[in-house]
Amino acid sequence: MPRVSMVVRHLLNREGSGVTDHVLLTWINEFSILLEELGHSLEVWQEGTRWNKVYYGVGKIFAIPEKDPHACSLPNVNQAMWESSADISLAVYQDPLLVYPQPHQVSITLGQSIPSPDMLADRSTPQTRREWKNQLMQGISSVNHVVTNNTQFIQWVISSWPGLSHKLKHIPDFLEPEPSHDVAPKNMPPSGDTIRIVFPCPALPRFGTSETLRAVNALLDQYSQVEFYFCGNLPPSIETHMQKWVDQRPRCYLNSGEKINYNFADIALFPIKREPVPVKSVIEAMEAGAVVIGSMWGPLVDFIISGYNGLLIKPTDTDIFLAVQRLIENPVLKENLGVKAQETRKSFKKDIWKSRWQSLINELLRGEVQ
Template sequence: MSAKKVSIYTLNQLLHHGKQPAAGGLERYMRDIAVLMREMGYDVNFVQNGTHRWKRDYMGFTVYGVPMLEGNVSDIEAMDRVSHDRVLYGWVGQQETYKDTEGIVINHGIWWDDANYDLERLPWIIPNIVNGLDHCKVMVTVDTAFLNWCRSTIGNRIRGKLRYIPNYVDLNMFRPEEKTKETDFVTVLYPRRISPVRGIELAKRLSVRLLGKYAHVKFKFAVDHNHPQLWNEFVEWADAHPYRDRLDIGNYYFDDIPNAYREADIVLLPTIQSEGTSFSCLESMGCGKAIVTTAVGGMTDLILDGFNGRLVMPEEESLFEALCELIEDGELRRTFGHHAYMTAKAFSKERWEAQWAKWIAAVYG
C-alpha cells in the first residue's frame, strides 16, 4: 500500500531564496513534525514562501518555494496548486483559505501582544482564528496563553477542536554538562535570533551595563544568520562595543547550539512579544542553566519565578536587577539550574512525539 501523502505549509523551512535552511524555533518544530510523520509512514513534503518558484531537497523532503504576493503575504492559492490533497497547516496566521478542511492547523503563540502593534490589524485577528477553527479538524496550540485567550474571546467557537501540546526539548542533546574549561568568569548567554521581538536591543544594552559593572563577567550572543544585512549591522555594533574583549558573538544552528549552552552560567531570554513555549528556554532548562526571562506568552508555562529561574517584566531595569542577582549568587544559579533541569523532563521530546502521533493518526489516517 502506498504511503499517505501530506503537505506541510510553512513560512520558511528554507530561506526564501531556497539556498539554505532557516534557523529558528518554528523551523525546527516543522522539521521534527515532518520527521515524525515520515517515521509513521507518511509521504511528506513542504510548501513555503519563496522569492521565486523553486524546488529543493531538504533532509530527504521535497520543498516547494512559491512566490509571495505583494506585502510578503503567502500566496495560498498557488501553494494549494502544488500541494497534496491532505495538508498540515504550520501557522494559523498564514492562512486565509483552507484546501483541507479536515486537517490540523497550528498556532505558535499570541503574536499581537505588543503595544506598538498596528491597531488597524487587530480586527483581523479574531476572524482569522475563527476561520482556522471552522476549517480544521484540530487546532494545536503550543502555549496556554493562546488557549486562554480563545476561551475568553471566542468561547463556544472552539467546539472541542483546540488542543494544547507544548513545545519540547531533546534531553539527549540538551543536558547538563561541565564546561570545557573552568574559569572565574560568569558567562551570560543570549541564544536567540537578531530580532526586536526577541529582545535583541535589550540584550545589547544589558551587555554594556553588565560588562561595565562586573570585570568577571563575559557576554555571549549565539544568534542566527538568516538575514546577512542584520548580521553585518550586528557585527558593526559588536566591534564598537566598549568591552569587546569580553564580548563573544557567533552563528549557531540546530546541531551546534548545545556547545553555546555548555559554556554559559546564565541564559538571558528578554523576549518582548510573540512567544510560545520557547525552544531557547526549554533547551536552557535541559542544560540545567539559570534563566532570566520575561512574563510574555508561553514563558509563563515554563518558568516559575523563584523556583527554576527569574520571570520578570520585559523591561531593561527588571532584567538588569535579575541578572545582577544571579551574577552575584552562585548558589542561586545552581539551584535554579537544577530545578530547571527537573522541569524540563516534563517537556521531553518523547512525550511531545507521543502526543503528536496520536493526533496525526486520528486526523490523517
C-alpha cells in the same frame, strides 16, 4: 503510501535555491520522520516561482506563485494543494491564516505565536484588519485542531473567541540542544567562589542589551565575586565600542560569536522585550543547571515558573540587578533553581513530543475527532 500535505509560507526562498526558515526546517524534518513511522509521506506547499523539487529530510516541495507573496493568506497555494488532495489523508497548515479560503476535511493548523495585524504593515486599514481577523477566525474554526506550543496563544484565542476553546491542543515542541563540549570560553579563569553571569543574546535593543549592561555595571561595583561574559553576536558597527566597554571594567569578558557552554555559567540572562526568543539557548542553559533570568512574557512563561526553576522579571536594569542580587545573597535558592531547571528540561525531549503528535494524528485518521 498515504500522503500528508503541509502548507507553509516560505521554507525555501521563492526560487527554491536556499532555506529561509531553519527552525521550521528542523521541525518539518522531525515531523516527516514521525509520519513515516505511521506509514505516511509528507509533501510541502509554499509560495514561490512555480517549481517542485525533492528536498532531503522533507520530501517533495511544491511552490505556487501568489499575486501578493507578502499577503497574510496564500490563496493560490491553498487552492493548488486542495486540488491535488484527493488522496491526501491529512493537511497541516503553518498558521491559521493559511487555511483560507478552503480547509481540507481532516486538518490541523499550528499556532506558534500570537497573530498581529502589524504584518499588514503600511497596507493596514480598518477594512484590511477586519478581513485579517475574519480569516483568522475562519482558519481556527474550520480545522479539526489548532496545535500550539504557546500557552499565551491559547489565552489569546480564548479571550478573542471563547467558543473556539475546544479546537486548541497544547503540545510543547521538542528542544534538542547540540552536545556541549567541556571547554570553557576563552578568558574564563578558575571558578572558586565566583558568580558567572552569561548574556548570550545578540547586542540588539529588543534583547535588553542596554538594560543588562547598566545592571552589570552596578553588580561589578557591588560584588567582587561577579564575573560577566558577553557571548551574544555583535554587529560590526558596535564591536569596537563593546570591546572598549569590556576593557574598562574588571571581571568582564567578551566572547562574542563563540559556541556557549553553559556548564561554566551560574546565571544566564534573557531580558528580552519582544520576539524572537532564543528558546534553544534558554533550554541549553537550563539543562546545564544555570539559573535563567528571563522576561515574564512569550515562550519563557511556558517552561519557567518564577521562583521554582528560574526567575521571571520585567526587562529593566533594576529588575535584572535585583534578581541577580537575590541569587548572590541566597546561594541555596540559586542551587535549587538550577536543579529544578535541569528536571524541567526533561519534559521537552523529542520522544515526548513525538508521542503526543502520534496520538493526535492517530485519533484524526481513525475519525475519532470531529
